[in-house]
Amino acid sequence: MAKAPVLTPQADDFPRWYQDLINKAELADNGPVRGTMVIRPYGYGLWERMQQGMDARIKQAGAQNAYFPLFIPQSYLTREAEHVEGFAPELAVVTHAGGKELEEPVVVRPTSETIINEYFSKWVQSYRDLPLLINQWANVVRWEMRPRLFLRTSEFLWQEGHTAHATQEDARDYAARIHREVYEGFMTDVLAMDVVPGRKTAKERFAGAINTLTLEGMMGDGKALQLGTSHELGQNFAKAFHTQYLSADGEQEYVWQTSWGSTTRMIGALVMMHGDDNGLRVPPRLAHVQVVVLAIKGDDEVVAKVREVGERLKAVGLRVVVDDRTDTPFGRRAIDWELKGVPARVEIGPRDLEAGTAMLARRIPGGKEPVALDALAELLPKLLEEDQAQLLRESHERRVSRTVDVATVGEAAEAAATGWARIPWADLGVAGEAKLAEQGVTVRCLVGEDGGVPDADDAPGALAIVARAY
Amino acid sequence: MAKAPVLTPQADDFPRWYQDLINKAELADNGPVRGTMVIRPYGYGLWERMQQGMDARIKQAGAQNAYFPLFIPQSYLTREAEHVEGFAPELAVVTHAGGKELEEPVVVRPTSETIINEYFSKWVQSYRDLPLLINQWANVVRWEMRPRLFLRTSEFLWQEGHTAHATQEDARDYAARIHREVYEGFMTDVLAMDVVPGRKTAKERFAGAINTLTLEGMMGDGKALQLGTSHELGQNFAKAFHTQYLSADGEQEYVWQTSWGSTTRMIGALVMMHGDDNGLRVPPRLAHVQVVVLAIKGDDEVVAKVREVGERLKAVGLRVVVDDRTDTPFGRRAIDWELKGVPARVEIGPRDLEAGTAMLARRIPGGKEPVALDALAELLPKLLEEDQAQLLRESHERRVSRTVDVATVGEAAEAAATGWARIPWADLGVAGEAKLAEQGVTVRCLVGEDGGVPDADDAPGALAIVARAY
Numbered sequence: 001m002a003k004a005p006v007l008t009p010q011a012d013d014f015p016r017w018y019q020d021l022i023n024k025a026e027l028a029d030n031g032p033v034r035g036t037m038v039i040r041p042y043g044y045g046l047w048e049r050m051q052q053g054m055d056a057r058i059k060q061a062g063a064q065n066a067y068f069p070l071f072i073p074q075s076y077l078t079r080e081a082e083h084v085e086g087f088a089p090e091l092a093v094v095t096h097a098g099g100k101e102l103e104e105p106v107v108v109r110p111t112s113e114t115i116i117n118e119y120f121s122k123w124v125q126s127y128r129d130l131p132l133l134i135n136q137w138a139n140v141v142r143w144e145m146r147p148r149l150f151l152r153t154s155e156f157l158w159q160e161g162h163t164a165h166a167t168q169e170d171a172r173d174y175a176a177r178i179h180r181e182v183y184e185g186f187m188t189d190v191l192a193m194d195v196v197p198g199r200k201t202a203k204e205r206f207a208g209a210i211n212t213l214t215l216e217g218m219m220g221d222g223k224a225l226q227l228g229t230s231h232e233l234g235q236n237f238a239k240a241f242h243t244q245y246l247s248a249d250g251e252q253e254y255v256w257q258t259s260w261g262s263t264t265r266m267i268g269a270l271v272m273m274h275g276d277d278n279g280l281r282v283p284p285r286l287a288h289v290q291v292v293v294l295a296i297k298g299d300d301e302v303v304a305k306v307r308e309v310g311e312r313l314k315a316v317g318l319r320v321v322v323d324d325r326t327d328t329p330f331g332r333r334a335i336d337w338e339l340k341g342v343p344a345r346v347e348i349g350p351r352d353l354e355a356g357t358a359m360l361a362r363r364i365p366g367g368k369e370p371v372a373l374d375a376l377a378e379l380l381p382k383l384l385e386e387d388q389a390q391l392l393r394e395s396h397e398r399r400v401s402r403t404v405d406v407a408t409v410g411e412a413a414e415a416a417a418t419g420w421a422r423i424p425w426a427d428l429g430v431a432g433e434a435k436l437a438e439q440g441v442t443v444r445c446l447v448g449e450d451g452g453v454p455d456a457d458d459a460p461g462a463l464a465i466v467a468r469a470y
Numbered sequence: 471m472a473k474a475p476v477l478t479p480q481a482d483d484f485p486r487w488y489q490d491l492i493n494k495a496e497l498a499d500n501g502p503v504r505g506t507m508v509i510r511p512y513g514y515g516l517w518e519r520m521q522q523g524m525d526a527r528i529k530q531a532g533a534q535n536a537y538f539p540l541f542i543p544q545s546y547l548t549r550e551a552e553h554v555e556g557f558a559p560e561l562a563v564v565t566h567a568g569g570k571e572l573e574e575p576v577v578v579r580p581t582s583e584t585i586i587n588e589y590f591s592k593w594v595q596s597y598r599d600l601p602l603l604i605n606q607w608a609n610v611v612r613w614e615m616r617p618r619l620f621l622r623t624s625e626f627l628w629q630e631g632h633t634a635h636a637t638q639e640d641a642r643d644y645a646a647r648i649h650r651e652v653y654e655g656f657m658t659d660v661l662a663m664d665v666v667p668g669r670k671t672a673k674e675r676f677a678g679a680i681n682t683l684t685l686e687g688m689m690g691d692g693k694a695l696q697l698g699t700s701h702e703l704g705q706n707f708a709k710a711f712h713t714q715y716l717s718a719d720g721e722q723e724y725v726w727q728t729s730w731g732s733t734t735r736m737i738g739a740l741v742m743m744h745g746d747d748n749g750l751r752v753p754p755r756l757a758h759v760q761v762v763v764l765a766i767k768g769d770d771e772v773v774a775k776v777r778e779v780g781e782r783l784k785a786v787g788l789r790v791v792v793d794d795r796t797d798t799p800f801g802r803r804a805i806d807w808e809l810k811g812v813p814a815r816v817e818i819g820p821r822d823l824e825a826g827t828a829m830l831a832r833r834i835p836g837g838k839e840p841v842a843l844d845a846l847a848e849l850l851p852k853l854l855e856e857d858q859a860q861l862l863r864e865s866h867e868r869r870v871s872r873t874v875d876v877a878t879v880g881e882a883a884e885a886a887a888t889g890w891a892r893i894p895w896a897d898l899g900v901a902g903e904a905k906l907a908e909q910g911v912t913v914r915c916l917v918g919e920d921g922g923v924p925d926a927d928d929a930p931g932a933l934a935i936v937a938r939a940y
Contacts, residue, residue, distance in 0.1 A: 029589065032546070033576050036539035038589055041604065044536045066514045069506035070540075070578075070609055070625050071562075076502070089569050092541075094578065097562040097624075098613030106503050108540075108564065108578070119499065119508055128797065134511065139540055139609065143568030154567075155540050327598065 006335060009277050014221040019149070021271055025280050025339045028149045028267075035147035035154030039264070042340055045288035046267055047157065051137065053190050053286070054159060054262065057182045061174075063133040063161055068115050070139075071106040076114040079240040083113065086207020090142040092154075108141040113208060113233070113259055116162045117241035124255060126246040127166050131174065132255075135161040150268030151225070151470050158263035164243060164255040168234070171256035172211075175230040176453070178260045179213040183228035191266065192283035192391035193217050193273055194399050195227060196465060198445025199453050201425075203433060206259075210234035213453060216444040216465060218399040219272035222419040224444045224467035227269055230260035268470075273395050280341030281364050283391050284384035289342045290319045291380060294333060296349030298326030306348050309358070309373060313346075316377045318384075338363060343387050344380055348373075364390055403465075409435050412466045416441040425462040433464075442469055476805060479747050484691040489619070491741055495750050495809045498619045498737075505617035505624030509734070512810055515758035516737050517627065521607065523660050523756070524629060524732065527652040531644075533603040533631055538585050540609070541576040546584040549710040553583065556677020560612040562624075578611040583678060583703070583729055586632045587711035594725060596716045597636050601644065602725075605631040620738030621695070621940050628733035634713060634725040638704070641726035642681075645700040646923070648730045649683040653698035661736065662753035662861035663687050663743055664869050665697060666935060668915025669923050671895075673903060676729075680704035683923060686914040686935060688869040689742035692889040694914045694937035697739055700730035738940075743865050750811030751834050753861050754854035759812045760789045761850060763828075764803060766819030768796030776818050779828070779843060783816075786847045788854075808833060813857050814850055818843075834860055873935075879905050882936045886911040895932040903934075912939055 007020040022028050027043030030036075039047065055065075071094065077084045092108040095101060109115065116134065124132055137159050144154045161178060165171040179197060187193045200212035209231035216224050237243065238254040247253050274281040284290050291313055295306045303324045310322035321342075323333055330347075337345055338361075345361040352358050352370075360371040364387035371379060402419030406412045409432045415421035416436075425446055428436075433443050444465045448454050454462040477490040492498050497513030500506075509517065525535075541564065547554045562578040565571060579585065586604065594602055607629050614624045631648060635641040649667060657663045670682035679701035686694050707713065708724040717723050744751040754760050761783055765776040773794045780792035791812075793803055800817075807815055808831075815831040822828050822843075830841040834857035841849065872889030876882045879902045885891035886906075893902075895916055903913050914935045918924050924932040 029592070031539040031541070032543050032585065032588060033539060033541040036541055038539065039537040041534035041536045045534070047537075048535060064511035064515070065518060066511045067509040067517075067627065069501040069503060069508065070611070071501070071503040071506055073502050091569075092564045092567040094562045095565045096575075098615065099559050099561075105566075115502065118502060122499070128795075141540070145568065157537065325598075 005277060006339065007277060007279065010220060010275075017275075017277070018272060021275055021279055021339070022149050025341070027271070027280075030149065031155075033154070035144040035152075037149055037153045037155070039157075043267060046270065046282070046286065047264055049286050049288050050266055051159075054182065054186055055137075057186055058135050058159065058161065061133075061177060061182055063135040063163070065136060066134050067136055067138070068112050068119070070109055072109050072112075072115045074105050074107055076118065077107060079114065080208050080236055082236075083208035087111070087142070090144070092141045092143055109138070110140055110142045111259075111261070112136065112138070112160055113162065113237050114241070117237045117243050120162075120164050120255070121241050121243045124164055124243060124245050127248050130164060130166045130245060130255065131170060132164045133161075133174075134163065135159055148268075148470070150264055150271070153264075156264050158261050160261045161259060163258045164238070165257070166245065166247070166253070166255070168256045171258050172232055175211070175213060175232050175258040175260065178258070179215070179228075179230040179453075183215050183230070183260075183262060187215060187217075187227060187266075188392065190283065190285045191270060192285070192388055192395065193227070193269065194392060194396040196399070196445065196447060197453055198447045198465060199457070200229070200445055201430075201433060201443050201457060201464070203430070204443065206231045208233060208236050210236070214445050216467075217269055217273055218395070218402065218420060218467075219269070219470065220275065220398075221272070222402050222467075224420065224465075224469040225265070225269050225272065226444070226469065227266060228260070228262035231258060233257040233259060274391050275341070279339035281391065282341040282343060284343045284388050287343055288319055289321045289340070290384060291344045291346060292321045292323050292337050292342045293346045293348065294330065294337070295324040295326050296330045296347055298324075299350050301353055302348055302350060305353060309346060309348065309376065312377050313380065316381065318380060334361075343384055346376060362387065412436060413439050413441050416466055416468050419467070420444075421466040422463050423466060425457065425464045428464050428466070436466060440468060441466060444469060475747065476809065477747060477749065480690060480745075487745075487747070488742060491745055491749055491809070492619050495811070497741070497750075500619065503624070505614040505622075507619055507623045507625070509627075513737060516740065516752070516756065517734055519756050519758050520736055521629075524652065524656055525607070527656055528605050528629065528631065531603075531647060531652055533605040533633070535606060536604050537606055537608070538582050538589070540579055542579050542582075542585045544575050544577055546588065547577060549584065550678050550706055552706075553678035557581070557612070560614070562611045562613055579608070580610055580612045581729075581731070582606070582608070582630055583632065583707050584711070587707045587713050590632075590634050590725070591711050591713045594634055594713060594715050597718050600634060600636045600715060600725065601640060602634045603631075603644075604633065605629055618738075618940070620734055620741070623734075626734050628731050631728070631730040633728045634708070635727070636715065636717070636723070636725070638726045641728050642702055645681070645683060645702050645728040645730065648728070649685070649698075649700040649923075653685055653700070653730075653732060657685060657687075657697060657736075658862065660753065660755045661740060662755070662858055662865065663697070663739065664862060664866040666869070666915065666917060667923055668917045668935060669927070670699070670915060671900075671903060671913050671927060671934075673900070674913065676701045678703060678706050679729075680706070684915050686937075687739055687743055688865070688872065688890060688937075689739070689940065690745065690868070691742070692872050692937075694890065694935075694939040695735070695739050695742065696914070696939065697736060698730070698732035701728060703727040703729060744861050745811070749809035751861065752811040752813060754813045754858050757813055758789055759791045759810070760854060761814045761816060762791045762793050762807050762812045763816045763818065764800065764807070765794040765796050766800045766817055768794075769820050771823055772818055772820060775823060779816060779818065779846065782847050783850065786851065788850060804831075813854055816846060832857065882906060883909050883911050886937050889937070890914075891936040892933050893936060895927065895934045898934050898936070906936060910938060911936060914939060
């Protein structure tokens with residue numbers, strides 16, 4: 001008799017599988033206010049590792065962290081016309097504070113371009129102050145009608161970078177640098193996610209930007225998810241907030257700007273890209289728990305041994321948890337660690353002690369085999385790097401095998417039912433994009449024939465990646 | 471002719487000196503919404519170092535990080551009567567979101583006991599789930615009528631710990647452990663701040679707590695500042711939110727709880743405790759910039775040398791900035807680093823190159839002397855540890871010399887004009903405390919004769935520390 005599956009199988013109902021996994025792996029809960037989210041310790045541990053890895057790359061790119069207020073005067077939002085039009089429907093508004101009605105309502109930041117420009121205007125005086133490269137880690141609020149944990153939440157956590165440059169070229173280069181070195185680099189090297197770098201069409205651009213660069217990932221069900229965007233803002237906000245500098249030639253000039261963000265949505269992507277019917281599979285370079293050493297029974301010698309092995313594995317730099325909670329049945333604990341996607345489980349029981357071995361269960365390739373206890377410290381780091389590579393390879397193969405080249409809008413819509421379609425932008429165009437939108441299909445990004453990012457929507461040879469998206 | 475001072479001297483106007491310093495050292499700016507604050511990169515760098523140091527201690531104490539929503543249903547606040555009474559006047563309320571009026575207004579969290587208890591009630595089932603030790607790094611909002619940067623801001627950044635325990639004793643011990651190992655330990659060892667651990671009187675307790683432990687620091691003007699509190703919540707929130715567990719005996723029991731927080735206010739304390747008329751003095755163990763290596767002139771050889779010296783100092787683990795911005799006059803840059811309180815300045819000009827020396831300016835003891843370039847890497851770490859010790863010693867000596875033992879309410883009020891008074895709580899009592907309050911003087915905390923923390927307000931020998939406070 002087959003055991004009832006712990007999760008709804010992906011093939012039966014992918015959205016339900018996702019919800020089950022988030023819940024049973026203890027990643028997050030729904031908050032009491034519609035669309036908000038409680039990130040539980042295991043889920044937050046993933047976010048902390050993402051923060052550390054991204055923060056190091058952001059600093060490497062020369063940006064410094066700062067913190068701007070949560071509350072923005074409503075009037076700021078209205079200064080950049082496209083920006084307010086884009087965000088107005090999603091705003092949360094504080095009308096009362098300190099026991100009184102406010103004279104001017106304040107909005108809870110949906111993003112911080114406006115308030116940051118107010119300060120850039122004060123801080124930037126001359127060309128010597130440029131480039132000004134700022135990042136902040138913060139929560140933002142965008143009221144969400146169809147919330148889904150990690151993917152679309154009314155409040156989410158993110159980093160948002162904001163920079164000012166003397167020339168358009170410098171701003172463009174910096175947005176491209178963040179797109180490639182910070183976002184694509186981190187997602188590929190650490191998250192083991194195959195992502196496609198591209199350019200958004202005018203329809204999909206950030207409200208207030210002149211160009212948006214994106215990274216798009218294919219999820220386990222063939223849909224797309226946008227992961228990290230970098231915007232060239234041109235001089236739109238500079239003009240709205242009078243952010244000017246004195247050039248070397250003694251002229252007052254408007255700065256050229258960028259902004260760029262990545263969010264807790266990356267946790268949702270991790271689940272939907274690497275998860276399987278048994279739960280999450282966490283890439284070892286990201287994992288805050290790379291190895292769990294489990295005592296099968298509450299025998300004193302076994303407990304002493306799992307602790308000793310745990311210490312030895314920590315000593316070689318692995319991130320290890322020792323699970324000696326033997327008042328909970330072993331089987332339940334093993335399933336729990338499998339759900340949580342810990343890459344390696346080292347299981348030790350009384351019989352293993354005699355043999356000087358442990359059972360090593362590997363979450364990513366799957367399977368179990370006995371391994372000599374003395375060999376673990378040398379073996380595990382190598383196996384974890386293999387696992388890391390396997391996840392990236394799997395996600396790449398999925399994307400390649402489920403992307404088809406098509407020639408018509410009809411074919412593109414059909415392909416988007418199960419995967420992605422690629423179609424020359426010259427053939428699709430704004431009209432084709434509008435037709436696809438009627439069927440819930442969007443142009444995720446434009447890419448060059450050579451895999452590069454086109455300089456403009458009408459760059460020769462630009463291809464549109466077309467898909468359904470989260 | 472004496473130069474105009476960069477800052478208003480402390481002795482002339484301490485609050486003005488504080489504002490000048492925050493502004494000129496580029497720590498923070500006022501936000502556009504009343505009471506909010508922009509934390510600039512140099513100030514935020516201090517906060518990042520505080521976060522890292524505190525976070526490691528919090529994890530060492532067994533707590534895990536998580537994240538709870540910014541928005542709390544208004545009804546949650548009202549479930550614990552003292553709690554809502556304490557916070558109601560400071561709440562910011564969102565009444566509109568997503569383009570509509572909300573059915574139930576939501577408050578922006580002033581602290582998270584209520585929403586966290588809602589989830590603890592779900593997560594805690596049996597005694598095996600206890601203790602549950604959670605921390606979060608977050609922003610909170612308490613509407614502020616008399617804002618002052620870092621000390622009282624309508625939005626501030628903090629960590630808030632929330633724990634649930636099976637017994638009152640376990641909760642009490644944990645609150646005491648956080649108070650001593652995390653807060654006092656960090657403030658003493660890293661911030662070089664002399665702080666007094668004590669117990670709040672009933673009047674000064676956190677709204678909803680049965681006991682509040684505090685750390686009080688004496689600022690440069692003799693006033694007190696509360697720095698980090700740990701609360702025993704008893705079963706107040708557990709009863710309001712039905713947070714129960716099944717005991718080993720099979721009984722449903724309410725959990726016993728703690729909460730504890732420390733905030734960006736620590737940056738204000740750093741300024742007011744260690745600052746002088748030339749600016750901030752950052753304790754070397756905290757400093758994100760411990761050493762700045764300055765090129766006096768834009769000579770190629772000099773610039774090459776400062777970079778080389780910078781690399782050598784980084785190689786021994788120092789946190790170093792190389793300042794080769796020689797298009798800005800050297801004197802202005804030197805004053806700027808002095809304002810920012812960087813502990814060591816290594817100044818190199820053309821004449822130093824020949825002699826193989828640099829001028830070493832030490833911010834904490836003051837003074838400048840030539841040092842052989844080759845000696846710096848070995849010398850600086852030792853000098854920085856001396857500087858760290860000096861700051862702690864100075865703050866200790868100030869507190870001791872400006873604290874007087876008194877016997878009457880009148881004497882206590884008089885002493886509080888310039889420093890702290892210590893008076894037996896048995897002599898002062900609730901009535902004396904009320905009289906002092908009329909004169910703007912508060913009981914900062916109760917301490918034991920032996921320097922320990924009294925178990926109860928009426929513990930024999932308890933002394934009240936009485937002061938004016940920020």
